[in-house]
Amino acid sequence: MESCALRPSGDANQVNYLGQSRGLCRECGDRVEVRYVARGQRVYLERLCPKHGKHDALVAGDLSWYLEAMSHDVAPCPPRKVRAEKQAPCPDACGPCLFHGQRCHLPVLPITNACNLRCPICFGYNRSAPYFMPPEEFAKRLDFLLEATGGVDLINITGGEPTLHPQLLDILRLAKRPGIGRITLNTNGLGLGRRPELAAALAELGIYVVLSLDTLHRERSTVLHGADIVDDKQRALATLQKHAIPTTILHVLVAGVNEDEMPSWLDLLAAESFVRSLTIQTMTYTGQGGSSFGPRRPIPVDEVERMIEGASAARIKVSDFMPLPTAHPLCYGVSYLFSDEAGSLHPMTRLLSKTEIAGMARDGYLLHPSDESNAAMKVALDRLWSEGAEPDILRILKNMLTALYPPGPPIDVYQRQRAAERFVKTIFVHAHMDEDTYEVGRAMRCPDQVVMDREHLVGACNFNLIYRMPDPLFGAGR
Amino acid sequence: MLADRTIVVTGGSGAIGAAIVRGLAAQGAHVALTYKRGKERAETLQSEITALGRRCLVAAVDACDGKAIEGFAARVESELGPVDVLVNNLGSTQVLPFALIEESDWDEMLSVNLKGLFLFSRAFVRGMIRRKRGVIVNLGSLAGHRMLEVPVHYATAKAAVTGFTLSLAKEVSRYGIRVNEVVPGLIKGGVGLNVTDRQLAAYNEHCSLGRPGRPEEVADLVVFLASERASYINAQSISIDGGI
Numbered sequence: 001m002e003s004c005a006l007r008p009s010g011d012a013n014q015v016n017y018l019g020q021s022r023g024l025c026r027e028c029g030d031r032v033e034v035r036y037v038a039r040g041q042r043v044y045l046e047r048l049c050p051k052h053g054k055h056d057a058l059v060a061g062d063l064s065w066y067l068e069a070m071s072h073d074v075a076p077c078p079p080r081k082v083r084a085e086k087q088a089p090c091p092d093a094c095g096p097c098l099f100h101g102q103r104c105h106l107p108v109l110p111i112t113n114a115c116n117l118r119c120p121i122c123f124g125y126n127r128s129a130p131y132f133m134p135p136e137e138f139a140k141r142l143d144f145l146l147e148a149t150g151g152v153d154l155i156n157i158t159g160g161e162p163t164l165h166p167q168l169l170d171i172l173r174l175a176k177r178p179g180i181g182r183i184t185l186n187t188n189g190l191g192l193g194r195r196p197e198l199a200a201a202l203a204e205l206g207i208y209v210v211l212s213l214d215t216l217h218r219e220r221s222t223v224l225h226g227a228d229i230v231d232d233k234q235r236a237l238a239t240l241q242k243h244a245i246p247t248t249i250l251h252v253l254v255a256g257v258n259e260d261e262m263p264s265w266l267d268l269l270a271a272e273s274f275v276r277s278l279t280i281q282t283m284t285y286t287g288q289g290g291s292s293f294g295p296r297r298p299i300p301v302d303e304v305e306r307m308i309e310g311a312s313a314a315r316i317k318v319s320d321f322m323p324l325p326t327a328h329p330l331c332y333g334v335s336y337l338f339s340d341e342a343g344s345l346h347p348m349t350r351l352l353s354k355t356e357i358a359g360m361a362r363d364g365y366l367l368h369p370s371d372e373s374n375a376a377m378k379v380a381l382d383r384l385w386s387e388g389a390e391p392d393i394l395r396i397l398k399n400m401l402t403a404l405y406p407p408g409p410p411i412d413v414y415q416r417q418r419a420a421e422r423f424v425k426t427i428f429v430h431a432h433m434d435e436d437t438y439e440v441g442r443a444m445r446c447p448d449q450v451v452m453d454r455e456h457l458v459g460a461c462n463f464n465l466i467y468r469m470p471d472p473l474f475g476a477g478r
Numbered sequence: 479m480l481a482d483r484t485i486v487v488t489g490g491s492g493a494i495g496a497a498i499v500r501g502l503a504a505q506g507a508h509v510a511l512t513y514k515r516g517k518e519r520a521e522t523l524q525s526e527i528t529a530l531g532r533r534c535l536v537a538a539v540d541a542c543d544g545k546a547i548e549g550f551a552a553r554v555e556s557e558l559g560p561v562d563v564l565v566n567n568l569g570s571t572q573v574l575p576f577a578l579i580e581e582s583d584w585d586e587m588l589s590v591n592l593k594g595l596f597l598f599s600r601a602f603v604r605g606m607i608r609r610k611r612g613v614i615v616n617l618g619s620l621a622g623h624r625m626l627e628v629p630v631h632y633a634t635a636k637a638a639v640t641g642f643t644l645s646l647a648k649e650v651s652r653y654g655i656r657v658n659e660v661v662p663g664l665i666k667g668g669v670g671l672n673v674t675d676r677q678l679a680a681y682n683e684h685c686s687l688g689r690p691g692r693p694e695e696v697a698d699l700v701v702f703l704a705s706e707r708a709s710y711i712n713a714q715s716i717s718i719d720g721g722i
Contacts, residue, residue, distance in 0.1 A: 371676040385577035398578040405573035408515045410672050
């Protein structure tokens with residue numbers, strides 16, 4: 001993509017062309033020309049299909065934010081293993097191809113297409129004849145994943161609804177092997193609430209749960225999930241809390257439906273020690289349910305960050321977010337936060353610069369402290385202390401150090417990692433692409449890659465928009 | 479070398495303490511050791527020592543509780559006999575930068591590391607004076623002698639071990655009691671387990687032998703100082719750091 005430097009003028013009528021690339025036509029699926037255009041302060045992706053004409057989609061609500069985000073350093077980390085030869089331009093030779101700009105940091109492994117819900121917002125496909133991946137096949141895919149990546153911080157096991165898989169625990173045990181750090185399991189939570197023994201088993205195995213939680217309003221639940229499942233969600237939360245299972249709340253933000261619930265999710269993140277992370281995923285209008293869901297209004301990353309600033313009474317500001325170094329700025333924003341048992345959240349940016357934080361996040365989603373970051377942390381800590389600023393952060397840091405280095409024999413590196421997680425929480429803002437916002441420059445930097453078979457890792461949005469549909473197991477089968 | 483001597487090792491369940499206990503027992507000593515949290519390790523060690531044919535007593539003793547220490551001293555003398563050697567090994571640290579050390583941390587660190595040194599010494603020196611013989615070996619640290627990246631309160635406490643050793647030696651050497659200090663550098667398995675890769679590399683760069691020490695190497699020095707072979711060594715701080 002070409003780009004040009006410019007300063008936001010503040011003139012609402014001014015048009016600036018920011019760059020040109022390739023995308024998809026929603027109607028025909030053809031690869032078409034797209035361009036980023038600023039109109040006043042808003043940034044759009046415009047596409048031009050020779051057959052279906054022109055269309056635009058909002059990708060950033062604020063040009064200043066866009067320019068600042070695009071200027072961030074990225075962590076260039078090409079895949080270790082790529083598809084042999086690039087046979088076609090992106091996205092048609094994904095696997096990934098040798099032009100892909102990011103290694104796989106979040107491998108996604110779907111293990112079933114079965115689901116006990118029919119959510120109108122879902123971008124997956126439920127099949128009438130459910131498929132449950134045999135553990136042997138799962139193990140083979142893990143072999144390939146480890147060969148392709150050399151090891152990963154975390155994996156994500158998903159579906160359909162993976163807790164419906166009759167051999168789920170066998171699969172999770174297979175995932176506990178050298179080269180794989182954290183095992184995360186996506187779920188809609190219905191199984192957790194209804195089968196308490198499942199949560200106990202997950203806790204025993206040290207699994208991290210990613211709980212879909214889009215609303216706690218009954219009417220909205222019906223709009224989003226096709227059924228009122230609020231009680232199930234409440235039970236799932238209580239079960240996760242009871243078993244102290246580290247949990248990410250995965251919230252799909254849908255324009256015009258659940259935007260006003262943001263304070264609840266922030267409160268949950270702050271107040272509950274078992275809730276370690278909040279991922280706000282903006283609605284993507286594709287897939288079985290999502291493609292016909294309306295009204296269609298994509299919410300860009302920066303708009304979500306502004307919502308969070310408003311919902312948190314500016315305790316967490318837009319400036320406390322940064323692009324995830326391993327992804328495209330229009331795809332992922334992240335804020336790392338110090339947290340304590342008292343239910344307070346303090347953005348890490350109050351202590352460290354974004355460059356310093358990015359230095360710890362260059363290998364994916366989890367922070368990896370280094371000698372440099374530790375040195376920066378000490379200098380920052382001295383600065384706060386000498387200025388008498390941020391006493392809460394100093395208190396949290398002290399509690400964290402005491403937990404990391406307890407009296408008596410030292411704890412091992414994994415115990416230390418677990419101890420640190422209690423004090424650092426995260427908010428990810430994740431904007432998947434749909435056909436309206438798809439642009440190959442974003443796809444080519446995707447760190448979330450679906451283990452599609454035993455020899456291909458495909459970027460998540462490439463999978464959702466292009467490769468899933470013809471997949472005989474996880475697509476529409478056509 | 480130490481046949482039938484009765485020796486007390488404080489903090490005997492940690493990496494260095496356990497190596498010292500094993501080293502002393504291997505030379506024929508009966509050992510009483512204290513621990514704070516390492517009950518299981520202490521009891522395993524006790525089985526190991528008694529299997530050698532030595533007597534071994536283990537006890538959880540709070541280093542800041544004078545009465546408990548006096549009681550422990552009486553129990554040792556009663557069960558193992560008069561104490562010939564006291565090894566003041568127990569110590570504790572917190573990984574905290576100066577900015578985060580509060581008054582309570584300072585008090586706790588100096589209390590555990592120094593008050594314990596004082597209370598155990600007082601409890602056992604009394605009998606040594608009566609018998610007009612005895613040996614005390616105090617474990618200090620390179621942190622008290624060199625400019626290192628260690629918590630300030632820990633370094634302060636360890637530096638004080640040197641002053642304690644010198645003045646106590648001056649007071650009790652007239653009774654034939656020798657008091658020395660062993661000053662370890664970075665030792666594997668000790669507090670050194672908390673060092674980062676960068677700190678380890680920096681240590682190795684400044685260490686002539688280019689490596690951290692082993693607990694058994696510290697134990698060998700303690701065994702030597704506890705024995706009659708060190709009969710003319712008194713009021714010394716002896717470094718064991720690979721040459722810094």
